[in-house]
Amino acid sequence: xxxxxxxxxxxxxxxxxxxxxxxxxxxxxxxxxxxxxxxxxxxxxxxxxxxxxxxxxxxxxxxxxxxxxxxxxxxxxxxxxxxxxxxxxxxxxxxxxxxxxxxxxxxxxxxxxxxxxxxxxxxxxxxxxxxxxxxxxxxxxxxxxxxxxxxxxxxxxxxxxxxxxxxxxxxxxxxxxxxxxxxxxxxxxxxxxxxxxxxxxxxxxxxxxxxxxxxxxxxxxxxxxxxxxxxxxxxxxxxxxxx
Numbered sequence: 438x439x440x441x442x443x444x445x446x447x448x449x450x451x452x453x454x455x456x457x458x459x460x461x462x463x464x465x466x467x468x469x470x471x472x473x474x475x476x477x478x479x480x481x482x483x484x485x486x487x488x489x490x491x492x493x494x495x496x497x498x499x500x501x502x503x504x505x506x507x508x509x510x511x512x513x514x515x516x517x518x519x520x521x522x523x524x525x526x527x528x529x530x531x532x533x534x535x536x537x538x539x540x541x542x543x544x545x546x547x548x549x550x551x552x553x554x555x556x557x558x559x560x561x562x563x564x565x566x567x568x569x570x571x572x573x574x575x576x577x578x579x580x581x582x583x584x585x586x587x588x589x590x591x592x593x594x595x596x597x598x599x600x601x602x603x604x605x606x607x608x609x610x611x612x613x614x615x616x617x618x619x620x621x622x623x624x625x626x627x628x629x630x631x632x633x634x635x636x637x638x639x640x641x642x643x644x645x646x647x648x649x650x651x652x653x654x655x656x657x658x659x660x661x662x663x664x665x666x667x668x669x670x671x672x673x674x675x676x677x678x679x680x
Contacts, residue, residue, distance in 0.1 A: 487522045487529075487591045487599055504616035505547050506623045510631070513540025514610065522591035526598050527648040528582035529591065530638065530655070533602070535575050537635055538568040544627055551620035556672055560665065561624065567661065571654065578651055588647065598645040605637035619679040629669045632662040 516536045522529050541564055548561035590596040594603065612633075614626035639655040639662075646652045 487602060504623060505551070506544055506620070506627045507613070507616055509540060509543040509547060510613070510627060513537065513543070514606070517606065523583075523585070524587035524589060524591050525582060525585040526589050526642065526645045527651050528579065528585050529602075530642040530646060531575050531579035531582060531651060534635070534638060534658075535572060535579060537631075537638065538572050538575070541565075541568050541628070541631060541635075542572075544624060544631065548620065548624040552624055554621040554676075557621040557624055560628075560668065564628070564665070571658070574654065578648070578654075582648065582651075585648075589645065598641055601641035601644070602638060605634045605641065608637060609634035617680055622673075622676065622679040625669050625673050625676075629666055629673070632666050632669070636662050636666070 513536060516539075517533055520532060520536065545561040545565040545568075548557055549565075552558050552561065589598045591599055593599060609630050612630045614623075614630065616623050636659050639658040642655040643652055643659070646655065
């Protein structure tokens with residue numbers, strides 16, 4: 438009887454000890470997860486990335502396509518998402534537009550490699566020439582603005598400049614067209630969306646930028662790319678059979 442009592446007491450003690458250890462483990466796990474979550478949030482907040490500019494989920498949803506044009510767009514967007522924002526409208530617009538232009542160059546090169554339509558190839562040649570020229574003009578401006586003072590809040594989604602830049606990027610990703618077999622049509626559709634995003638970004642710079650030279654460039658981008666958007670849409674309407 439004494440042995441039985443001793444055995445039961447030992448068993449209860451073991452169960453109690455096991456329960457306590459499990460509770461401690463659960464508490465440790467919860468604390469660790471909380472710490473990791475806080476660290477992730479802090480890292481994100483300190484990264485300088487513009488509020489709401491992470492489009493990785495959108496990119497992953499479209500990454501199953503092996504379309505070179507879509508891959509070029511996704512690569513451009515990944516680089517823009519990863520860009521650290523300084524907090525100066527002119528500086529950040531210049532650096533973002535540099536990557537945006539490089540994306541246009543990549544898509545123009547694909548059209549010149551794969552496209553057959555004379556009109557689309559001519560537009561690719563023009564876009565490539567125009568944006569290479571603008572890149573050469575933007576680079577020294579972007580470097581000059583590296584020491585510019587902060588004048589907006591890139592981590593505040595309600596900041597007027599932040600919200601306009603975010604809307605331009607969201608619009609581009611949300612309006613990504615479904616790729617088809619015809620490379621000319623793919624270039625047409627992708628560049629229409631890409632140009633509209635550039636127009637929206639440039640409008641944000643015109644409204645909130647301070648640098649006179651850069652604001653003039655932004656207005657020129659608006660005028661030129663709105664004209665090309667109209668040309669892309671006119672061609673698209675005449676070539677619906679390529680869809």
